[in-house]
Amino acid sequence: MAVKMIIDTDPGIDDAMAIFYAAAAPDIELLGLTTVFGNVTTAIATRNALRLLEAAGLDLPVAHGAETPLVLPPFTPSAQVHGDEGFGDIPAAMPTGHPIDEDAADFLCRTAREHKGELVLCPIGPLTNIALALQRDPEFAQNVARIVIMGGSLNEGGNITPHAEANIYHDPHAADVVFASDAKVVMVGLDVTHRILCSTSDFTAIAAQAPELGGMLQQMSVFYLKFYESVGKFDGCSLHDPAAVIACTHPELFETRPTPLQVSCAGETSGATLAAPNSGRAPVDVCTAVQADAVKSLFINRLSLLP
Numbered sequence: 298m299a300v301k302m303i304i305d306t307d308p309g310i311d312d313a314m315a316i317f318y319a320a321a322a323p324d325i326e327l328l329g330l331t332t333v334f335g336n337v338t339t340a341i342a343t344r345n346a347l348r349l350l351e352a353a354g355l356d357l358p359v360a361h362g363a364e365t366p367l368v369l370p371p372f373t374p375s376a377q378v379h380g381d382e383g384f385g386d387i388p389a390a391m392p393t394g395h396p397i398d399e400d401a402a403d404f405l406c407r408t409a410r411e412h413k414g415e416l417v418l419c420p421i422g423p424l425t426n427i428a429l430a431l432q433r434d435p436e437f438a439q440n441v442a443r444i445v446i447m448g449g450s451l452n453e454g455g456n457i458t459p460h461a462e463a464n465i466y467h468d469p470h471a472a473d474v475v476f477a478s479d480a481k482v483v484m485v486g487l488d489v490t491h492r493i494l495c496s497t498s499d500f501t502a503i504a505a506q507a508p509e510l511g512g513m514l515q516q517m518s519v520f521y522l523k524f525y526e527s528v529g530k531f532d533g534c535s536l537h538d539p540a541a542v543i544a545c546t547h548p549e550l551f552e553t554r555p556t557p558l559q560v561s562c563a564g565e566t567s568g569a570t571l572a573a574p575n576s577g578r579a580p581v582d583v584c585t586a587v588q589a590d591a592v593k594s595l596f597i598n599r600l601s602l603l604p
């Protein structure tokens with residue numbers, strides 16, 4: 298049976314890859330997207346989310362989410378990694394559709410209630426909407442089947458600072474609310490996403506099989522790969538966000554270590570995800586190893602099924 302899923306997203310180039318992967322995957326029933334700031338502002342994230350669904354021919358709800366972190370002041374997204382508009386050099390374009398009237402946290406709470414025990418939530422941006430949903434509905438943690446997040450790092454160090462991964466760094470307080478909750482949480486962090494790399498030739502192959510949507514990803518990947526090269530990484534870009542979506546349906550490809558976590562919320566280590574064995578918190582299933590070739594093959598083979 299297909300996994301019922303909502304992706305909470307800040308699209309973003311690897312977010313687009315994850316969303317198109319979900320559109321192609323026969324074992325995923327996508328119920329909608331919720332948006333958040335991070336790679337871009339929330340306004341641009343909502344526009345981009347609608348645009349991706351329209352490109353994929355999916356008529357699904359998009360719920361506009363939080364525009365600022367829970368506690369930290371608002372920030373201007375850096376255009377360095379994903380470009381000014383989120384999709385590298387692809388120019389902005391207006392979708393025809395609109396977000397639903399409910400905001401992201403309300404949509405998450407309602408959908409989790411309606412599909413009690415079945416909804417898999419896959420946040421691939423900062424965790425603000427998820428924290429708000431946990432705060433608004435005391436039953437949300439139990440209603441949701443699991444929360445599989447792309448973010449954090451146990452032993453790998455950071456990617457936005459030496460200590461922090463970007464999604465956690467942009468709203469550490471929200472991440473701490475999620476790790477302190479009783480929800481079943483899986484963390485797909487840099488410990489595994491740094492092992493799953495896609496190169497120029499991989500994207501060329503995807504575009505050859507799926508000229509329309511694969512072609513769009515290939516075009517975006519040029520900007521993304523250039524960023525990686527600018528920081529001395531020449532083997533390809535990490536499939537951060539697709540890895541989390543794949544972990545929702547293929548947990549057997551990931552090794553996990555149950556670890557209670559807390560998040561540093563201040564100072565030089567802000568955004569670091571730290572093991573907290575004596576915190577009394579429920580353990581998070583932290584992904585510590587991955588069958589990277591198998592994840593990458595799924596990604597390439599399934600995207601190749603798209604138009």
Ligand code: BDR
Pocket residue numbers: 309310311312336378421422447456462463464537538
């Ligand atoms: C995460 O940060 C964003 O730049 C990506 O979209 C991904 O969700 C990787 O650290």
Ligand code: CA
Pocket residue numbers: 306307308309311312335336421422538
């Ligand atoms: Ca993202």
